[in-house]
Amino acid sequence: MTRFHLELIFAGLVFLVGATGVYGATALDTGWGANGPQAGFFPFRVGLILMAASALVMAQAVASRAALGHIAITDRAGMKRVLGFGLPIIGLVLLAQWLGLYVAMALYLLFTIRFTGKRPWHTALGVALGVSIVTFLVFESWFQVPLLKGPLEIMLGLG
Structure with missing residues (x-):
């Protein structure tokens, strides 16, 4: 397995964690109320950040695919x-x-x-x-x- 494949797999897993957080947060109020952040405010934004970061990792992996050679953990x-x-x-x-x-x-x-x-x-x-x-x-x-x-x-x- 190459480092390119590992980068894509883990970026995909992080994206799914972020998407799960965003989905779960939408069951709550995700805005800012009179008393401060609502229950879903932080989970929603953290989920979006995770999704964006994983998308950037995927794009970076695709852009530098040739440089991401074989990785040996054996x-x-x-x-x-x-x-x-x-x-x-x-x-x-x-x-x-x-x-x-x-x-x-x-x-x-x-x-x-x-x-x-x-x-x-x-x-x-x-x-x-x-x-x-x-x-x-x-x-x-x-x-x-x-x-x-x-x-x-x-x-x-x-x-």
Whole structure:
């Protein structure tokens, strides 16, 4: 299987996820009400963004089809790259169930930036904390959309 085929398959899957989100959001109000965004406002727009991004990935893959040659994940190096990308994301999802989304996100970013990106600890820590804090402020404070909390957020009175 070539990288071109993989790009098309995954872009198609992301497009379907976006289309499902848009379809589901249309059962709700997708506009802006007197009290702020309605229930379907964010899912509808996120779905549209996913659909647009996947369409761009498909177009880019078609435009550069010749450059997207064979990809080998059957050898040790290819499998290591795939696992190096996929296992931390699975870890993020699992940790979020016990630690909450913000702590799990900070840990994911910290270790991914440090070990995969090979950046210094201070850079990884700054990005991890910065992104988690900004995400908290945007969702919890500004949009008042509660996300998954863990014991740390509850202990700090943020839950």
